Amino acid sequence: MTEPAAQPSGAVWLTREGLNQLLGALRAQGYEVIGPRLGEGAIIYDRIQTIEDLPAGWTEEQEAGRYRLRRRQDDALFGYNLGPQSWKKFLHPPVLRLFSAEKNNGEFRILPPDGESPRYAFVGVRACELAAIAVQDRVLLGDQFVEPNYEARRKELFIVAVQCTRAAPTCFCSSMGTGPQVQGGADLVLTELSEGFVARAASARGAEVLAAIERRPASAEECRQAEEAVAAAAAQIVRRLDTRDLVRRLYEACESPHWDDVARRCLACTNCTMVCPTCFCTTVEDTSTVTGDRAERWRKWDSCFTESFSYIHGGSVRTSVRSRYRQWLTHKLASWVDQFDMFGCVGCGRCITWCPAGIDLTEEVKKLLAPV
Amino acid sequence: MLRGLPRKPRIAVFKFASCDGCQLSLLDAEDELLAVADAVEIAYFPEASRRMLKGPYDIGLVEGSITTHHDAERIQQVRRQCRTLITIGACATAGGIQALRNWKDANEFVRHVYARPDFIQTLKMSTPIAEHVPVDGELRGCPINKNQLVELVSALVAGRKPNIPTHSVCMECKRQGTVCLLVARGVACLGPVTQAGCGALCPRYGRGCYGCFGPMEAANPASLSEIFRAQGRPNDAIVRDFRNFNAWAWQFRQASEEAERA
């Protein structure tokens, strides 16, 4: 290795082989490397070994209620925007056994938890997704009660961000101030150009990993091209959400007749909350075997769109779909701010694309706030 | 409903108009069956055992719909004999596939199908058990899911609430990471209006949900029909989508009739 170690601020050039070495270096450090790959009908996040696993030459078309995989003209590895899954699937798993217990000869015993939490390295995290992880950090770690399962996964996490060089019509990160430029929270930040990547270490850990792989300083021209590519993505963003005075204006729209209009279309299917990278709600289920000698407690993703979600003694608080959609939207964009000093929406647009009814929060907000 | 069950509750399994598939789910739970047989007394289960003990029973599982005068009388007796009555499967909970007759003239079917129509006595309609007697709980599905059955029995024995969700199939897709067929491939999938419980089996294998588990809580089939129509699905196909195993469940009934009129 003749090159000097990269400075946290110094941009370097990585070839695709360099990226492959990066994946190998992360695995050698004991990380379980997770990245984009082609799933059944969409780009999903899953375990990856080498760059061969990445969705080379694939992209997607997105609009409200519709997603289609498409071939690109080139073989870009990160030439798509976002699929249905988010990284919360790993940091805040959809289904998790919290504990199990056993009864043996009249003796009751709580069994030790299922071994160690995985050490993840995420590759291909977008700017809005970094912001979403920051939101979940605030919710699950930022107060007096810390969620231990999330904490165990989060504190070991290594993040390789890849900046967007295109935007989907459903994206509105610029309205929420979260993208498309990566602002912070990553260990390494990559921008893909046709032959390779401009890479920058954003943490000491990032610099250390970068130092171990083949690279050279990026030229001024390459840095300029990378900046231009991200600017081009920003210029493609068409969706907007006007956040000025949004909290107050939404609360004032609490009795708007437009909630009924949404409720006519809404399926209460929960897809929006499942795909949202910031939604964190869970339910807890206790199970026991038929012989009664083993019991388990499971935690599962839940949603404010179900009836049981607001069930308290005597019944559900939110019996109408109108009240559930209102709960969801006003939590994302108003009461979340009261609770956590930030929006619960990062503008990724997943809830727009993956709503079978194509319900689009940016459009609904416009209608809710329109003077009557 | 669960309070005061004896240590070893007596279970009875009754059959009405049905294909036996749901009862077979109990036999199919081989691994768990021995434990079940240990935890409960199977007092009456003609499909499985010749031993038929007299009632009353602590738990009655009822499969099948009411399609004859005889059924209509027998379900009253069954109800009287069971402290807790649980309906299992689409026939018992919604009237089953045989409820398709409810839109037609049953006598005409009898004339066409049977060599001696005069031997056949049948009601005009196939109706769910709950239209005849009060029901304490239900397991949906065509057939039911054996894990839900084991969960139900385990919960009843332990005196706890069974974990039988009433939300959509979509939630099961998302929790297991199945990519949405409706959004990503334009497949007509009934998942958004169908109750969970199957583990999103069909979507996992690339087939749209057929709605075996019937309408979920707060089902909005009118909106789903709109979505199907916008994707170019003809109304007669939408009628058939909803007129299936759970055709007579009122939400699906309304949706198919609305599509028929459209």
Ligand code: SF4
């Ligand atoms: S807004 Fe869309 S995705 Fe969310 S519950 Fe309603 S129909 Fe389902």
Ligand code: SF4
């Ligand atoms: S509310 Fe919708 S756009 Fe906002 S972060 Fe969640 S999924 Fe993305």
Ligand code: SF4
């Ligand atoms: S495939 Fe069907 S059940 Fe699954 S999320 Fe999509 S619409 Fe819902």
